[in-house]
Amino acid sequence: MTEKNLRPAVVLTGISGNLGRCLTKLLHKDERIIGIDRRPFVGKPKDVEMVQGDLRKKKIEDVFRRNQVKAVVHMGIIHDPRMSAEDHHSFNVLGTTRVLDCAARFGVKKLVVLSSADVYGPNPENSNFLTEEAPLMAASRFPSVRDLIEVDMLAHGFFWRHPAVETVVLRPVHIVGATIKNAPSNYLRNKRPWKLAGFDPMVQLIHMEDVARAMAEALKEGRKGVYNVVGPGAVPLSALFKELGSSPLAIPHPIARPVLRALFKYRLASFPPEELDHIQFLCMVDGARWASETQWHPAHSMRETIRSVLGE
Amino acid sequence: MMGSAFEEKIAALSRTENEYGVDPFGFSLDYSLSAVAPIIWMYKHYHRVETFGIRNLPKGRVLLVSNHSGQLPMDGAMIGAAMLLEGDPPRSMRAMVEKWMPSLPWVSTFMARVGQIVGTPENCRRLLENEEAILVFPEGTRGLNKLWAKRYQLQEFGLGFMRLALETNTPIVPVAVVGAEEQAPSIMDLKPVARLLGFPAFPVTPTGLPIPLPTRYRIYFGAPLFFTGRADDEDAELEKKVKVVRAGIQTMLDAGVKARKHVFW
Numbered sequence: 001m002t003e004k005n006l007r008p009a010v011v012l013t014g015i016s017g018n019l020g021r022c023l024t025k026l027l028h029k030d031e032r033i034i035g036i037d038r039r040p041f042v043g044k045p046k047d048v049e050m051v052q053g054d055l056r057k058k059k060i061e062d063v064f065r066r067n068q069v070k071a072v073v074h075m076g077i078i079h080d081p082r083m084s085a086e087d088h089h090s091f092n093v094l095g096t097t098r099v100l101d102c103a104a105r106f107g108v109k110k111l112v113v114l115s116s117a118d119v120y121g122p123n124p125e126n127s128n129f130l131t132e133e134a135p136l137m138a139a140s141r142f143p144s145v146r147d148l149i150e151v152d153m154l155a156h157g158f159f160w161r162h163p164a165v166e167t168v169v170l171r172p173v174h175i176v177g178a179t180i181k182n183a184p185s186n187y188l189r190n191k192r193p194w195k196l197a198g199f200d201p202m203v204q205l206i207h208m209e210d211v212a213r214a215m216a217e218a219l220k221e222g223r224k225g226v227y228n229v230v231g232p233g234a235v236p237l238s239a240l241f242k243e244l245g246s247s248p249l250a251i252p253h254p255i256a257r258p259v260l261r262a263l264f265k266y267r268l269a270s271f272p273p274e275e276l277d278h279i280q281f282l283c284m285v286d287g288a289r290w291a292s293e294t295q296w297h298p299a300h301s302m303r304e305t306i307r308s309v310l311g312e
Numbered sequence: 313m314m315g316s317a318f319e320e321k322i323a324a325l326s327r328t329e330n331e332y333g334v335d336p337f338g339f340s341l342d343y344s345l346s347a348v349a350p351i352i353w354m355y356k357h358y359h360r361v362e363t364f365g366i367r368n369l370p371k372g373r374v375l376l377v378s379n380h381s382g383q384l385p386m387d388g389a390m391i392g393a394a395m396l397l398e399g400d401p402p403r404s405m406r407a408m409v410e411k412w413m414p415s416l417p418w419v420s421t422f423m424a425r426v427g428q429i430v431g432t433p434e435n436c437r438r439l440l441e442n443e444e445a446i447l448v449f450p451e452g453t454r455g456l457n458k459l460w461a462k463r464y465q466l467q468e469f470g471l472g473f474m475r476l477a478l479e480t481n482t483p484i485v486p487v488a489v490v491g492a493e494e495q496a497p498s499i500m501d502l503k504p505v506a507r508l509l510g511f512p513a514f515p516v517t518p519t520g521l522p523i524p525l526p527t528r529y530r531i532y533f534g535a536p537l538f539f540t541g542r543a544d545d546e547d548a549e550l551e552k553k554v555k556v557v558r559a560g561i562q563t564m565l566d567a568g569v570k571a572r573k574h575v576f577w
Contacts, residue, residue, distance in 0.1 A: 198417025
């Protein structure tokens, strides 16, 4: 073993995803990085160690047994509406449980969990800006996201049960980026996206690189707690279409849900009907706590953030 | 239509945080200026509003507490117009709208762009801390949709506004609107129809149309009231304070009804 390998490491789960690669780029010069992912890491820097495997497997513990791990960033969370609910739930909840368990048993000092502002859920009765204390209501209208809420709650519980570990739960708003394949980015890349006639809610976006910067910030010593992370503010949905030059199709909301349900079922659409709530109602968060405690400023402007989905 | 000096004064009201011209709550100045034009026309030529005591408005955060009447929420629009047109400097105001408003197409967008937001305590607290003026109708739909026989009788007041005022140390300005009751007298409330449509009420008016009659409005702004006490006190304690506000509005209402010579002019 070389001397370099003896340095305490930072473990990144889900390293092969867009965010994982982005965060690796920010960290690998200064830190020893060990990545865990089921997928191979394409374009992996030479100094990054990679363990390809499933987080649910016992084998993952070896990473913690063989190396001194000082910090874990847990991004290995799947959100794929096409996956069976059982697999989805099992991967996210059991995977997170394993990671938290390792962190507790092997004396990890710092844990950063990437959750999402989606856990609050869009709702017509929402306040305009939800704080970290708002209840996590997303599953009340969209039951299949309850594993994502559970991941957040697991991390939350860990925060209280293991006060010696500095736990940070980040809930960023909709993450967008050129290569990101999540629902908001896919939706915005659409040239003729649906919109619901008469609805134009305010939305918040954040650039993928800003989320990576926030995670790097969360790794700093002394940071702990649950934080909403917002990007460069809020804009009406219609401003996004204008900026991207797309021409949305206005569908009356009473028929949009049944039609999308049928299209989704027969694989003609990639969004489940519950996602329509996001273009109908508010789900905005207040990022003031994070901003004031870390002097946080997103590096990308609103225009850059919006246009990033086009790969510019 | 309103003169460039006026527009300049109004431009100072916008608080955008990015290049898209909409504030974080969804308020758009350009949109509002075109939207308020018909409201200002109604203020000047349809309801021919007379405003009294606008000088009572304190600077900075303030809770305007008003009676609510007339089936259609014209009273809110007229109070807003009074603050824009008669206030010196002009002030923008936000009303706390019903929680079902965001589920209505077009209405939801319109309300957001002209600065009206859902009446949750968190929203209200946030805006007061930004030194804004908030209009609340503590009677809610109980007042708006009451029947003709109960005109100018204040209905039961909610306590939420008092808790917010105590918590954020905000003065309360009682407001009385005279003239809205007669714009659409409600003879009966078809509750089953309302339930079917998901409305809070389905009033039957003599005209049968959702258009207010051109009654003359008189809006009275009372002197600001300052309350002290614990925001999380028992309801009974808060009720005492709310009664003071309610009595103040009722007095202004009675005086206003007595003073006017005619409903229409």
